[in-house]
Amino acid sequence: MTSNTRVVVIGAGLAGARLARRLGELGASGGTAGAPALSVELVGEEEHRPYNRVLLAEVLAGRYAPEVIALPVPGRLTRARVTGIDRAARTLRCADGSVIAYDTLVLATGSNPVLPPLRGLFGHGGHELPEGVHAFRTMDDCLGLSKAVRPGARAVVIGGGLLGVSAARALAVRGAQVVLAQQAERLMERQLDPSASRLVHRHLTELGVEVHTECRVRDVRCVGGAVRSVEMADGYALDADLVVLACGVHPRVGLAQDAGLAVHKGILVDDELRTSDPHIRAIGDCAQHEGTLYGLATPALEQADILAELIAGDTTSRYTGTRSLTRLTLTGGDTPFDLAAFGEPEPRPGDDVIQLADATRGTYRKVVVRDDRVVGGVLVGELGTVGALARAWEGAEPLPSDGAPLLHLLTNDGGS
CATH class of the missing domain: 3.30.390.30 (FAD/NAD-linked reductase, C-terminal dimerisation domain)
Structure with a gap:
């Protein structure tokens, strides 16, 4: 049984919000006999209410309004950007100067989009993407794209994985002229076999998406700070009003690394989702269990449920891995x-x-x-x-x- 009472969760995405909700439910039901009362604080840096990131493409396609994909979050939600962890004092430092104390800390920091090393992507040493170039990871990314897209707009999606296919279809449904550039030999090569990939290719083509596989983008060309075209490795140029970067994600592990926690590709956790510090746990995209980084919703939710039981005093719960299924439903059009x-x-x-x-x-x-x-x-x-x-x-x-x-x-x- 744990003696910790103040639980602070960094990250208000699917995993963090699920954990806060489950802890609230377990607390309301009394939890495990003899377990202490729990105080749960969810810390998120986005201004938006926590939302289901899996459904962002449906918001972009116009099928859902942003509020439809909002997540229920019981208890306390603090909007702040955590800049450091003091493990000895068990406190968090925030960008606004505030300090948050914890007994148990949970890192649900998720992942960041991979920004490919393209010429012209970050001009003059800056860190802001040029006008018209968008990542597709957050609600702000989605709303920015929704505002920019219009019928006839020329959009280039870089990356033909799950996210790139979803973004390309959503933009096509909105009436954009979409080109999808995939460096691998086929679409969604990590999840699908060649026959299934061909059907995805056919579906996008029928929507008017121009699909290029085995195609590497090397340059983003801007005029006056705004994107105008992208250039392929073979020198072929595509006119572009919009460029969407869908090149994968990498775990957000900076806070953990700075705090001296054990990190490989993700934050290393055991079967109780503990990091190398027994007072700090990790779940979701940022966590690496038994050598595996999942980066999917189902394992994140399963980890959150198991950790909630552990924190609430169930000493028998263990996370032994997830056999996860990838499912993609693309709606918003006639097909x-x-x-x-x-x-x-x-x-x-x-x-x-x-x-x-x-x-x-x-x-x-x-x-x-x-x-x-x-x-x-x-x-x-x-x-x-x-x-x-x-x-x-x-x-x-x-x-x-x-x-x-x-x-x-x-x-x-x-x-x-």
Whole structure:
């Protein structure tokens, strides 16, 4: 049982807000017998109410207003930028000069967008992006893009991963002329196999998005501080009113490093989500558990729930990793697009693969089976089977030898 009572959470994103809410619920229900009362303070530096970052593309597409994706946050929310951690005194220093004391500190600092080393991106040694160039990570990024985009605007999205595909589609739905530049050989190569990537490519193309793969951007050209074009490595130039940087994210670990905590790529945590300081925990995008940085919503929420139980006095809870499923639903136009990917969608030698494809309907389903167990899969289009397939994967139970139940999972749209 912990003797800590004052819990301070840095970061008001999905993980931090979820933790604060769960601690509030556990506190209201009395928590574990004999556990101390908890005082929870959530510290976030954004001016906006905490929100679901996963749905930013829907705000950009015009489907949701910003307030629709706001998160409930019980208890105390402080808007401040933490600049330092004094581990000996157990206090935080903030940019406005204030000091916040803690008994247990939770780092839910999330991640920052990767800004590629392009010529012209930061002119004259400055740190501000040129006018018309946007990252796509925060509500301010989203609102800035929403204000700038207009029908016919020429937009270049750099990066063809999950975020880049979402941004390209949202901008196309808003009427922009969109070019998507992806350095890898196909879209969403980390989550999807080649067949599924081709369907994503086709979907974007049908919306009017011009997709370029195996294409590296080397230069952002500005006039008067505003972007005018981007230049590819082969010298080809694209006119641009807007440029969206969707090149991935990296964990925000600066506070942890400055405080002397153990950091590799992320802040190292154990099964109780403790850092190298027993009074400091970490969850979400910034946390690295057993060598893994997840960077996804599902593991962040699971970590928050487990940590809430631990802080509230449950000594048996442990985080042992998340088998997470990537799901993308793109709406806002006449042709909604859904996909899901989990586990290992690329088979190893000796694996069994079951595939069903319907080119007319634009649907694709694939499951990889190893040693009679589902180890991965990809679904594009109609996702009625995703729930049942994901449960078969998460349970890791052997499949019956005749294969009929797996085929049933692939074809039964009532499986979710």
